[in-house]
Amino acid sequence: MNKLRGLKHREIQLDLDLYKVRVPIAGLSDVSLSVVDINPEDAEETIFFMHGFAGCAETWEYQINHFAHEYRVIVPDLRGHGQSDAPYSQYTMDELIEDINTVADTLDLPKKFILVGHSFGGSICIEYAAAYPERLKKLVLIATAGEYPLPKSASLLSKIPVSVIRPFWKYRPRWNAEVHVLKRMTLNNMGVWKAWDALPKITTPTMILTGQYDSYFPRWAFDRVSAGIKGADIIDVGASKHKVQLERAEAVNRAIDRFVHVGTKKGSWRAETLVEKLSLTRPWLKSYGKHTPVTSPIPRQPLYKFLEASADRVPKQKATLFYGESLSYQQLDQRVNQFAYALHGLGVSHGDRVMVTMPNLPQMIIAYYATLKIGGIIVLPNPDADGEQILAQVKATGAKVFITLKDFTNLANAVQENTQAKIVLADLKHVVSSGVYKELQARWEKLGFSSAKNLPWIDNAKTMEHLMLDTPKIRPNFDVNCDDTAAILFTSGTIDNPKGVELSHRNLVANAIQTRHWIPD
Secondary structure, eight states: OOOOOOOOSSSSSOOGGGGGEEOOOTSSSSSSSEEEEEEOOOOOOEEEOOOTTTGGGGHHHHHHHHHHTSEEEEOOTTBBTSSSSSOOOOOOHHHHHHHHHHHHHHHTSSSSEEEEOOOOOOOHHHHHHOOOOGGGEEEEEOOOOOOOOOOHHHHHHHHHOOOHHHHHHHOOOOOOBBBHHHHHHHHIITTOOTTTTTTOOSSEEEEEEEEETTSSSSSHHHHHHHHHHHHHEEEEEOOOOHHHHHHTTHHHHHHHHHHHTTTSSSOOHHHHHHHHHHTTTTTGGGGGGSSOOOOOOOOSSSSEEEEEEEEHHSSSEEEEETTTTEEEHHHHHHHHHHHHHHHHTOOOOOOOOEEEEEEEEEHHHHHHHHHTTTTEEEOOOOTOOHHHHHHHHHHHHOOOEEEETOOOOOHHHHHHHOOEEEEEEOOOOOTHHHHHHHHHHHHHHTTTTTOSOHHHHHHHHHHHHHTTTTTOOOOOOOOOOOTSSEEEOOOOOEEEEEEEEEEEHHHHHHHHHHHHHHHHO
C-alpha cells in the first residue's frame, strides 16, 4: 500500500480504506485503480468526485463525510495517484477520461450521475462533460482553471530524467503520485491542455466554485472558465485559497447540496429530511446523541479488513493487553497472517468450519481472524457449553479443525476420539508468568475444563506456536466476499438445545460500524 503524504485526517467519520475497491484499468493487464465506493441504503443519487494533480481521494474527506449517508459516493485515485497502480502509460487526457467510464461501468453506476472535480480533476470533468453529456446529471467545478501556465522551474524539472529524481522521491513531503506519473502528466496533458474549445460544448447544468484568494494560477485562467460555460452558476465561497473543498468545507457542501436539489422538494434541508423520514419507522433515532449518525453506509468488505486497516493506520498502537503482555496492531495482524497460512496448510479452504473453544485470550483473536482471512467459517460454542455440548456442536457443524488450549486435554481428547477434526492446541505455559498460569488453571478447573493425565498424543499434538514457526507474516490473498458466512455462533439454549446461528461478514461489519459510531473514542 502506498504511503499517503501531506495529509492529516481532519474529520474521521469513515475509514475510507474499508470502502476501497479495485477497478482494473481498461486496456492494461494487472493494474487497477483504487476507488472509494460508499453505497448507503436507499441512495437515490450518485456523486463522483475527481481529485487534482498529485492529489488523492482523501482530499475529499469532508465531502465524503457529508454526502455518504444519503448519496452513493464514488472517489477514485487517478491512475498513478494515491493507492492506484502507476502503469507506464502516457497519462493523456483521453486515458483519464476513459478511466471515468471504466469506473462507471465496472461499478454499475446509474445512467446519469453528478460529477465533481477539483483543480485539474475539474479539467478532466470538463472534457468528460463535453464528450459524454448523456452520462451526467450535473457538473461541479471547484478551483478549476482553463489552462495551467507552469513556472519555468516546473518546465526545467520535467526535463530531468526520472532515474535521477527517483532515489530522492521517497523523501518528498507531499505529492501523492509517482515521479514518472507527474512527469508524463505534465508533458502530455496538464502542460499543454486548454479548455477553451470544450467549454462551449458543455450542456450539463454546471456550478463553478472559486476561492477569493486562489493564486495558484493566473486569475484570468479561472474567470474565463466561468464565462465559457453558458448558464453556469458561479459562486465565490470567500476567504480560501486553492484547496477550497478543505478550507471552506461547510460552504462547499452547502453549495453542492443546494445545486443538486435545484428543482426538487428537498431544497437545502437534506439532513433534516433524512432524519424525519427514518424516524417514522425508527422512533429510537430521537434518542441518538449529537454525533451518532442515524444511518451509516456498510463497507462491502470482509471483517478482517478492519484489522488490516488498523495495522496500516496505527501499527504501533496496542491492540491487546493480557496480564501485562501486549500486542500492537501490526504484531497482531502479522500473527494472524502466520496462523492463516498454517490453517491453509492443514487443508482449511473456503467455507470450511474451524471451531475455537478458548477463553478471551490473544490466541483466540488470532485463530478467529486467521480463519476469516482464508475464507473459513469460525464456529464458537455458547459460553456455558459443557464438554458434551461442545462435542455435539463439532459434529453438527462438521468442523475440519478444532482449536483449544493445551490445558483442556479432556475436551481435546473427546474431540480426537469421536470426530475427524484435526486438533490444534494453544499453549499458554510459556506465554504468561508461572503465577498467572497457575491462577488461570485453577479458574478453568472450577469450570470443569481440567487436564487429563496419561494422554501421550497431547505432547506430540500440533500447537499454534509450532505451526506458525516458519510461516510468512505477509497477508494471504484469498477471495473472500462480504456476503460469505463468517461465523456460526451457538445460542445459549434457554428453552431448547443451543442452535448455530450463521452470520455473514456483512452482518459482523455492520455491527462493528454501529459500535464504532456509538463509542467513537
